[in-house]
Amino acid sequence: MNILLVEDDPQLSRDVGRYLSKAGYGVEYLERGDWAARYLQEHQDVIGCVVLDLGLPYLSGLEVLAGWRRQGISTPVLILTARNSWQERVDGLNAGADDYLGKPFQSEELLARLEALRRRVEQQGQIQLVVDGLILDETKQQVSDGAGMCASLTATEFAMLRLLMQKAGQIVSKQQLLDTTYDWQEEKNENLVEVYIRRLRKKIGQQRIHTYRGQGYLMGKR
Template identity: 50%
Template structure:
């Protein structure tokens, strides 16, 4: 999953980027509201972590522009603890959740997980589940029929995206757009290698190849 962090505090942005990358997310970072307004509307982000006090253009104005342009990716706003009015205005403008500074990195990750599940129709699930699989995001492992399989970072990121989109055909272009940040080189052969590694762990039938279209995570015996 690809996340955009919009935060002008460099030390906080560096910390958030490192934490989220360890959690298997592709992360882009911007510090200016004007850049965020454009990039957030043109790149296929799965979620945005948005500070409201930004140079160039306020986070609130950025969010309003996105929603007016029908940009629907989930937005989690960051606010100072005593700025309750900002939180209210952010939610009115279309934010999906908020977190007050300072915060614990684990709380941010849990909120992000919940927002991503909600965005993909898994509203009432405490853990990502699809196609007979349960994903332990904290340990980066998958459980199938009671058996746990440890995943590499790349396998984990790929499987999480397929599970959030279970039943849908996902093209290689989509996988590149959502699994890599804007600075990473993208090699279509690498995706196929990781797909084959997942099949070795989960069974060949777990992930279907649609020639010329992409891949689909399928229900058992579907």
């Protein structure tokens, strides 16, 4: 799999790129946000995942990521954030990130997270799930309703929605959603689930995912 590494710290880029190359990944390097925005638009068919620093020159990582998602680019994105910046992590997830990693980090953890994202994408099947008129296309990683709504999903959005649809009629706990989508999450914080549920509701409609306080979420009829 080819990785697009967008980081303006040259030493960190070299160290991470060298480690990922030894692990068998192809690595493309960019140091500016505006360059990254254009590059993925033109090469999304050959880039399997993006490692994106949020503090980039010319165009911030957050702006780059939000732009990709508006264009329907669903390539998995792992953002690099300040270790103690909770708001930065939430902003990144709201913009469409699939995972985050706080700086400083160990290369082994970055590799583990990328492997988890790769497995998540490869495990997507070749079928459609249908629940209450909502259609999840596992081949295209899109969701539609047969009435004109069609939305691309990030890898994490896809994984969560897929679990909810597979368990239609059952309450799915926040912990189940976390366990499905965050194999290597350093902080399996249930607040992250709320971030993704809000994003999914914006795409598929507020009424399709029901909240059961203290229990979890449900799709379909109980």
